[in-house]
Amino acid sequence: MSGAPFAALVGAAESDLGAVPGRTAAELAVQASLAALDDAGLSLADVDGLFTANLSRFSVTQLAEQLAIEPAVLDCTMTGGSSFEMHVAHAVSAIQAGLCEVALIAYGSVQRSRRARTLQGFSENGTSAALYENCYAPLFPLSFYALVAQRYLHETGASGEDLARVAVAARQWAALNPKAFRREPLTLDEVMGSPVVSSPLRGMDCCLVTDGGGAVVVTSAARARSLAKPPVWVMGHGEATTHDAMSQAPNLLHHGSAQSSQRAYAMAGLKPADIDVVQIYDAFTINVLVGLENLGFCGFGEARHFIAEHGIAPGGRFPLNTSGGGLSYCHPGMFGVFLLIEAVRQLRGECGERQVGGARTALCHGTGGVFSSHATVLLGVH
Amino acid sequence: MANLRPLPEADCGAGPFWAGAARGELLVQRCDACGHHQHYARPFCTACRGRSLQMVKSAGRGLLHSFTVVQRAPFDDLPAPYIVALVKLDEGPTLLSHLVGCAPAEARCDMPVLVEFQPMRDGVVLPVFKPAG
Numbered sequence: 294m295s296g297a298p299f300a301a302l303v304g305a306a307e308s309d310l311g312a313v314p315g316r317t318a319a320e321l322a323v324q325a326s327l328a329a330l331d332d333a334g335l336s337l338a339d340v341d342g343l344f345t346a347n348l349s350r351f352s353v354t355q356l357a358e359q360l361a362i363e364p365a366v367l368d369c370t371m372t373g374g375s376s377f378e379m380h381v382a383h384a385v386s387a388i389q390a391g392l393c394e395v396a397l398i399a400y401g402s403v404q405r406s407r408r409a410r411t412l413q414g415f416s417e418n419g420t421s422a423a424l425y426e427n428c429y430a431p432l433f434p435l436s437f438y439a440l441v442a443q444r445y446l447h448e449t450g451a452s453g454e455d456l457a458r459v460a461v462a463a464r465q466w467a468a469l470n471p472k473a474f475r476r477e478p479l480t481l482d483e484v485m486g487s488p489v490v491s492s493p494l495r496g497m498d499c500c501l502v503t504d505g506g507g508a509v510v511v512t513s514a515a516r517a518r519s520l521a522k523p524p525v526w527v528m529g530h531g532e533a534t535t536h537d538a539m540s541q542a543p544n545l546l547h548h549g550s551a552q553s554s555q556r557a558y559a560m561a562g563l564k565p566a567d568i569d570v571v572q573i574y575d576a577f578t579i580n581v582l583v584g585l586e587n588l589g590f591c592g593f594g595e596a597r598h599f600i601a602e603h604g605i606a607p608g609g610r611f612p613l614n615t616s617g618g619g620l621s622y623c624h625p626g627m628f629g630v631f632l633l634i635e636a637v638r639q640l641r642g643e644c645g646e647r648q649v650g651g652a653r654t655a656l657c658h659g660t661g662g663v664f665s666s667h668a669t670v671l672l673g674v675h
Numbered sequence: 676m677a678n679l680r681p682l683p684e685a686d687c688g689a690g691p692f693w694a695g696a697a698r699g700e701l702l703v704q705r706c707d708a709c710g711h712h713q714h715y716a717r718p719f720c721t722a723c724r725g726r727s728l729q730m731v732k733s734a735g736r737g738l739l740h741s742f743t744v745v746q747r748a749p750f751d752d753l754p755a756p757y758i759v760a761l762v763k764l765d766e767g768p769t770l771l772s773h774l775v776g777c778a779p780a781e782a783r784c785d786m787p788v789l790v791e792f793q794p795m796r797d798g799v800v801l802p803v804f805k806p807a808g
Contacts, residue, residue: 411749412748412749413750423683424685424687425683425715425770427680428680428681428682428795429759429771429772429773429801430748430749430753430757431743431745431759432745432747432749436743440743440759441741443741443742443743444784447741447783488746489744491743491746491759492746539761539771540761540769545741
């Protein structure tokens with residue numbers, strides 16, 4: 294980092310994952326919160342900053358009440374899957390400003406058990422989608438990622454197999470993660486044999502639909518050094534947005550992830566080649582290909598060659614989505630917090646069979662909406 | 676009860692666009708100062724920030740920037756397969772629509788397309804696009 298880091302991730306944990314019937318989203322967020330605080334060696338009484346999203350309309354007050362705390366900093370920034378990387382950025386800023394010292398970032402969802410996912414997805418009054426676009430019945434969000442994938446294949450010459458290989462690699466990592474929802478072997482033929490839902494994307498190009506919660510704890514540098522486990526320093530962070538509806542995107546393939554990551558790299562004094570382990574929100578397989586390019590790991594249109602050359606599966610030279618990702622580990626609606634949890638565990642050396650040897654730096658990149666919002670967090674251990 | 680596609684929300688700044696579509700006109704906004712065209716209507720030009728704009732009729736020609744063939748229909752009034760399209764109009768703006776009159780296997784990015792108008796329900800008419808020529 295350019296200067297000494299201001300804050301560190303000191304706790305990380307999931308709630309029960311997969312199919313968790315008979316619970317509310319907030320109950321899973323509470324379960325994950327308690328586990329993350331235990332992991333940090335801190336208690337609820339220490340928490341003076343609270344960050345969450347999408348539990349309800351008033352998510353953060355709901356969660357504060359359920360945790361029976363009265364934090365001094367409240368934030369329910371909701372930008373979809375990138376929310377939790379933004380929460381880290383906002384927590385670090387609040388800690389740096391002296392507004393709080395122990396920030397809890399928590400999430401939960403019971404979308405699987407409550408059958409909350411539908412093909413048409415969500416529609417909110419007053420959005421450009423509601424005014425101009427939902428009448429055309431795009432699947433939300435799938436069709437929008439499909440529009441990006443179609444253009445990507447057209448411009449780069451990549452194929453459906455190049456997308457499918459991302460799902461196969463994710464499953465190979467998941468096989469090494471006891472907490473992953475889908476661990477049985479997955480072949481390229483099985484992915485290519487799964488039905489097309491919104492071309493060119495097939496069923497197996499899509500993330501899981503699971504329940505689950507996750508939480509991480511962020512605290513000041515001084516407090517972090519006083520705790521038992523080694524601090525995972527927040528080296529840099531960056532946010533960006535380019536559009537809400539896909540029709541308004543300045544470019545289908547050049548995304549805000551380029552800006553968010555450049556902001557994070559600049560803050561950290563790091564470059565892509567310095568990163569040991571990478572977590573990219575893989576809502577769909579296309580996210581990984583365009584993610585690798587926009588985050589600066591390879592040039593435009595080169596992701597499939599980069600993957601073939603470096604290897605993103607276990608044993609490869611570019612460990613990516615080592616939990617199994619949203620494609621195979623879990624996907625409770627918004628995956629951003631789980632990117633952070635896996636990165637913390639990798640940097641602490643807690644990942645058992647899937648541990649990346651000597652990992653000192655990690656990149657987490659959250660995407661929200663339809664490549665609408667982006668947030669990158671760079672983490673490191675000394 | 677049938678699960679129907681939502682009607683566009685037109686009792687707002689989107690009203691003129693949908694009124695135009697009902698007359699068989701595809702309307703976009705043009706900036707008086709710099710000539711920039713934009714979709715959707717805003718009270719300022721997204722290029723030069725000028726505040727004086729008009730709704731003007733688009734020629735309705737453009738390129739199929741991207742598309743996706745939807746194979747699982749969420750709504751009862753639109754059976755699969757159908758093709759959701761991002762069309763880049765010759766005037767500049769991109770809009771979401773449908774590609775019609777084209778077999779799914781024949782759709783290609785950057786193919787030229789031309790607007791036509793398709794009744795939806797309750798008097799709402801959707802601009803959609805077909806292969807040009």
